[in-house]
Amino acid sequence: MQIARISSRDALRRHAVCAAFLIGSALLSSAPRAMQVEAPQVERLVGDDFDALVRYLRPAPRAEQDIDWRATFGAAVREASQRKKPVLLWAMNGHPLGCT
Amino acid sequence: MRELVSEFVPVADEVHRLQKGKTADARLFQGFCEEGHYGGRTKPTDTRQGIYACTASGRFLASVNTRHPDAMVRMLEKALANFAALEEGDRVSSPELLEALGTVQRAEDRFPVDGLVLRVASKDMPGTKTREGWHEAASNLDWAWFQKSEARDFLPEEFEVGQTRAVPKALVERLVRFHLLDNVRGQTTPFGRKEVRIAKLESKIECVEESFVDVRFSGATLAMHDEGPWARGFETKLEGVARWDRANGRFTRFELVAKGDRWGRTQYNARAPERDREALFEREPIAVLFEVVGGPELQRVAPAHFWGYGW
Secondary structure (H helix, E strand, C coil): CECCCCCCCCCCCECCCCHHHHHHHHHCCCCCCCCCCCHHHHHHHCCCEHHHHHHHHCECCCHHHHCCCECCHHHHHHHHHHHCCCEEEEEECCCCCCCC | CHHHHCCCEEEEEEHHHHHHCCCHHHHHHHHHHHHCCCCCCCCCCCCCCEEEEECCCCCEEEEECCCCHHHHHHHHHHHHHHHHCCCHHHCCCCHHHHHHHHCCCCHHHHCCCCCEEEEEEEEECCCCCCCCHHHHHCEEEEEEEECHHHHHCCCCCCCCCCCEEECCHHHHHHHHHHCCCCCCCCCCCCCCHHHEEEEEEEEEEEEECCCEEEEEEEEEEEEEECCCCCCEEEEEEEEEEEEEECCCCEEEEEEEEEEEEEEECCCCCCCCCCCCHHHHCCCEEEEEEEECCCHHHCCCCCCCCHHHHCC
16 A cells, blocks of 8 residues: 655545435535545545545535534533523434444 | 524534433433424334424423425524523523533543544445445544543654654554444444454654654554354554644644455444345455544544543
8 A cells, every 4th residue: 555645635525425414414505515526436546545545535524514513412501501592402323423 | 594503502412322311411301302303202213313402491492303404494493483482581591400410421521632533434445245325325433532642652752764663552452442343334332352353553753854753654453253143353454644743742644544344243333134144244345544633524522432441
């Protein structure tokens, strides 16, 4: 496997389909979709080229990243009480911003 | 949609703990989730996952579990209308609730602010045979945490080109047990300590400058669970690069790829069914990327198997 010297990287990212992403998309329907890597191109890229392999594995920017999600419900409730706002809770089996 | 969301304090959290736990935040959730879209449901599962709006006092406002933006907008608007109709006292937490919430201990409280946080992305490699439907593009995320002293342990002690270091066994075993897992299609269980057969990672200094040090990683891993319905294995070669910021004592780049094979399955990771024994134990290609990220990509979410870290 060849490893390239540290250098600037492409922004090419792969679109990931999962429930968390879909719900995030529903929350931010106007967010731009990530560029999609065509399957044949992937087959060609992910041989022994380290940078290409990283690009293949790196998740696409997710729509829900535009929201400043707090990571724990309790902390959000305390903040909401202080700011006199309602809480919007996105709850899933597995943390929605982690392993689902 | 963004304007609507800005009227809330948004939070993402794991539902199982909230649904089954006994802590103050879990009891608060249990107090209103039955008024939501899955209230009373037991089949096909009793999960209460979805999007909920509530007050800081625990009053239900609205909920939905949808992929459709229009339905989400309707839910948010309904929640805000219900919130506006409440007396101020019903919108905030009681002093007792605030005190109880302050005692809840979460793994996220251990976020290593001055350590190393890696996003862990797993994906099937081209060549995987059973990729149909949503499996074709399946991937998953997790987070790997390292304390400040542990982060430094990824580097040779002396900053000279050519210096090498075997990364401490405990750190590599942690990667193997809790992060080199087949969770591409769904949550899975970690490997036991005795199931780690190979856990080697070496760093070698490639470049030394006044402000930074570049290193290259190489290594190998193998973990196997040999018996029972969840017999499985995960074998990889490790390759990677990283840049250490000498002034700030932290990695500004860290890309470590584990590329290899997986076989077998666990209860929820959606691999070959038990009846297809031949396919079940056929090796298929998989890879995992450990990477430093920043900005909005960085989340303070604890590793899925944080309990195993022993912190």
